[in-house]
Amino acid sequence: MTLKVYGHRLSQPSRAIIIFCKVNGIDFEEVTIDFTTGKHRLPDFKEINPMAEVPAIVHGDLKLFESHAILCYLASAFPGVPDHCELLYQQCTGTCTQSSIKSTSSN
Numbered sequence: 427m428t429l430k431v432y433g434h435r436l437s438q439p440s441r442a443i444i445i446f447c448k449v450n451g452i453d454f455e456e457v458t459i460d461f462t463t464g465k466h467r468l469p470d471f472k473e474i475n476p477m478a479e480v481p482a483i484v485h486g487d488l489k490l491f492e493s494h495a496i497l498c499y500l501a502s503a504f505p506g507v508p509d510h511c512e513l514l515y516q517q518c519t520g521t522c523t524q525s526s527i528k529s530t531s532s533n
């Protein structure tokens with residue numbers, strides 16, 4: 427199942443997703459959506475992200491947008507990502523629990 431990353435390298439949140447994938451060895455297909463020429467407002471892309479912003483991902487049946495949500499998903503969905511990444515994003519999103527701290531601190 428190929429992970430598709432829709433973004434643009436001029437976009438900081440798009441770069442965050444691309445860098446995260448590269449650092450963690452996650453294979454992905456990069457699809458450039460040129461928001462500087464309005465391609466993010468075309469119907470095909472708005473089916474992926476109705477908010478018409480990059481980045482967005484498609485992974486199997488899942489369509490996801492908002493870079494922080496994407497990073498949380500990637501940190502938990504791909505086994506090669508170190509546990510501390512998931513904990514970091516749980517802390518960022520306020521979903522961190524005592525049990526998640528205990529389970530990652532033992533690694």
Ligand SMILES: N[C@@H](CCC(=O)N[C@@H](CS)C(=O)NCC(=O)O)C(=O)O
Nearest residue numbers: 437438439461479480481492493494
């Ligand atoms: N909160 C969003 C911000 C996304 C965002 O603002 N993307 C910009 C590029 S950096 C965009 O697509 N702008 C197009 C527009 O607003 O029309 C995220 O973190 O993913």
